[in-house]
Amino acid sequence: xxxxxLAPFMLRAALAALGVALAAAPLGxxxxxxxxxxxxxxxxxGAMLGVALALAMALPVFWGVLVVTxxxxxxxxxxxxxxxxxxxxxxxxxxxxxxxxxxxxxxxxGVRVDLMAYLFGDVLAVGNGxxxxxxxxxxxxxxxxxxxxxxxxxxxxxxxxxxASGLSPRRERLALMLALALVVAFSIKVVGALLISALLIxxxxxxxxxxxGPGQMVALAMGIGAASALGGLAIAALADSPAAPTxxxxxxxxxxxxxxxxxxxxxxxxx
Amino acid sequence: MSLIEVKGLxxxxxxxxxxxxxxLAIAPGEIVTIVGPNGSGKSTLLRAIIGAVxxxxxxxxxxxxxxLGYVPQKIALDASLPLKVRQFLDLPQRSSxxxxxxxxxxxxxxxxxxxxxxxxSGGQLQxxxxxRALLNDPQILLLDEATQGLDQPAAANxxxxxxxxxxxxxxxxxxxxxxxxxxxxxxxxVVCLNGHVCCIGKPEHVASxxxxxxxxxxxxxxxxxxxxxxxSHVHDDDQCGEKAP
Numbered sequence: 001x002x003x004x005x006l007a008p009f010m011l012r013a014a015l016a017a018l019g020v021a022l023a024a025a026p027l028g029x030x031x032x033x034x035x036x037x038x039x040x041x042x043x044x045x046g047a048m049l050g051v052a053l054a055l056a057m058a059l060p061v062f063w064g065v066l067v068v069t070x071x072x073x074x075x076x077x078x079x080x081x082x083x084x085x086x087x088x089x090x091x092x093x094x095x096x097x098x099x100x101x102x103x104x105x106x107x108x109x110g111v112r113v114d115l116m117a118y119l120f121g122d123v124l125a126v127g128n129g130x131x132x133x134x135x136x137x138x139x140x141x142x143x144x145x146x147x148x149x150x151x152x153x154x155x156x157x158x159x160x161x162x163x164a165s166g167l168s169p170r171r172e173r174l175a176l177m178l179a180l181a182l183v184v185a186f187s188i189k190v191v192g193a194l195l196i197s198a199l200l201i202x203x204x205x206x207x208x209x210x211x212x213g214p215g216q217m218v219a220l221a222m223g224i225g226a227a228s229a230l231g232g233l234a235i236a237a238l239a240d241s242p243a244a245p246t247x248x249x250x251x252x253x254x255x256x257x258x259x260x261x262x263x264x265x266x267x268x269x270x271x
Numbered sequence: 272m273s274l275i276e277v278k279g280l281x282x283x284x285x286x287x288x289x290x291x292x293x294x295l296a297i298a299p300g301e302i303v304t305i306v307g308p309n310g311s312g313k314s315t316l317l318r319a320i321i322g323a324v325x326x327x328x329x330x331x332x333x334x335x336x337x338x339l340g341y342v343p344q345k346i347a348l349d350a351s352l353p354l355k356v357r358q359f360l361d362l363p364q365r366s367s368x369x370x371x372x373x374x375x376x377x378x379x380x381x382x383x384x385x386x387x388x389x390x391x392s393g394g395q396l397q398x399x400x401x402x403r404a405l406l407n408d409p410q411i412l413l414l415d416e417a418t419q420g421l422d423q424p425a426a427a428n429x430x431x432x433x434x435x436x437x438x439x440x441x442x443x444x445x446x447x448x449x450x451x452x453x454x455x456x457x458x459x460x461v462v463c464l465n466g467h468v469c470c471i472g473k474p475e476h477v478a479s480x481x482x483x484x485x486x487x488x489x490x491x492x493x494x495x496x497x498x499x500x501x502x503s504h505v506h507d508d509d510q511c512g513e514k515a516p
Binding site for chain 2: 034035150151153154157161162163164165167205208211212213214
């Protein structure tokens with residue numbers, strides 16, 4: 001059993017899942033604070049269209065997905081705040097792009113595509129090149145969040161306060177959306193298009209009841225995300241269950257546990 | 272030299288002209304109160320001054336390097352965001368613990384530093400927002416309905432604090448209110464707004480102006496009297512004599 005956990009492909013899988021979890025957690029906190037969950041869904045489902053384009057043009061999947069998610073992010077960012085009802089628009093885009101992607105993939109000639117690998121991830125097949133992309137991307141996202149932290153936070157709290165302080169909430173939101181597009185692009189191999197939003201939102205939501213400040217919530221979300229990634233992967237290896245769904249299931253259990261604890265604590269305090 | 276100069280300002284929001292041909296200049300150290308009924312464009316004027324809405328015509332000129340403190344009506348902090356008051360005061364610029372304590376004290380919010388912003392009462396949040404604005408050492412404070420939700424003595428108290436602040440720091444104050452009875456006595460100038468500037472001048476002048484009476488009714492005998500007697504005040508009918516198109 002232990003030898004399986006220490007095999008090179010397992011090590012790569014663990015590092016890949018860890019990188020994705022560490023990058024997704026801080027962005028997920030902003031997604032939760034700004035109620036942008038639907039946006040995460042839209043661009044991650046849209047990633048399937050990128051997969052199709054990349055396969056059709058024989059490009060690396062990462063680049064195909066990145067181009068499509070960036071375009072989707074820019075499209076949504078430019079339409080938001082112009083009177084278009086954004087949630088409807090995102091709902092249309094999320095499932096429209098997913099459907100188009102699935103149809104397009106079925107027409108890619110000469111390639112036998114394992115759809116499941118892109119929908120639910122194939123973390124055990126991550127190679128060294130992909131691992132490098134994940135960690136460079138993770139470092140870039142963590143650097144961005146650290147650099148823009150106060151501006152991002154104030155823009156998320158109140159746009160007018162940010163403007164009065166000389167910031168541009170529009171620019172901060174764009175930076176956040178582009179970072180989300182990037183994390184989706186390098187996560188698709190690890191968790192798949194359908195489960196990326198779960199990895200964004202669950203750790204942050206699980207961290208919320210335990211946190212008294214935004215920095216603490218991000219740190220806890222990163223810890224919970226990392227624990228879910230590594231723990232989920234180990235459970236998947238031992239129980240022979242699919243890796244990404246096991247990781248997300250573990251994160252969901254942690255979410256229920258922390259929220260239940262908070263609920264019981266509040267009731268205890270009332271008594 | 273004016274801190275802020277608004278010239279021929281018009282603003283359209285969602286196809287409706289909310290403000291048109293507004294001229295206004297704020298000099299250092301003066302207290303200017305904008306009064307007007309709901310929907311008269313008061314908040315929009317403040318938001319145009321901070322740059323949150325774009326003019327459809329005219330312009331807003333701010334003195335180069337102007338330090339302004341904006342105190343909005345409220346902030347909609349999402350319950351999913353844990354945030355202590357002292358952490359909120361550090362956005363976007365970090366301040367020392369002493370400066371934060373001083374600002375909270377000056378705003379009447381001493382001892383709230385460790386509280387969660389989302390758990391503050393309306394009045395406490397107002398004072399915390401004021402403290403945050405003070406940390407920037409502002410040359411002008413913009414207050415949007417800063418006393419909404421406060422009872423009358425608390426509101427009067429808040430305005431006395433603002434006046435003392437102006438006297439101490441020399442910061443100009445531009446505030447928006449519909450609670451004329453409390454506001455007017457402290458103001459150097461009152462601007463009566465209803466899409467456009469109906470009238471402008473000293474509080475006594477504005478209180479007796481026909482445009483103002485048309486807007487706020489005459490049955491009460493004017494806002495100043497109300498302030499002196501400190502009882503509550505009800506508008507008869509919020510109609511300006513000359514209605515905006």
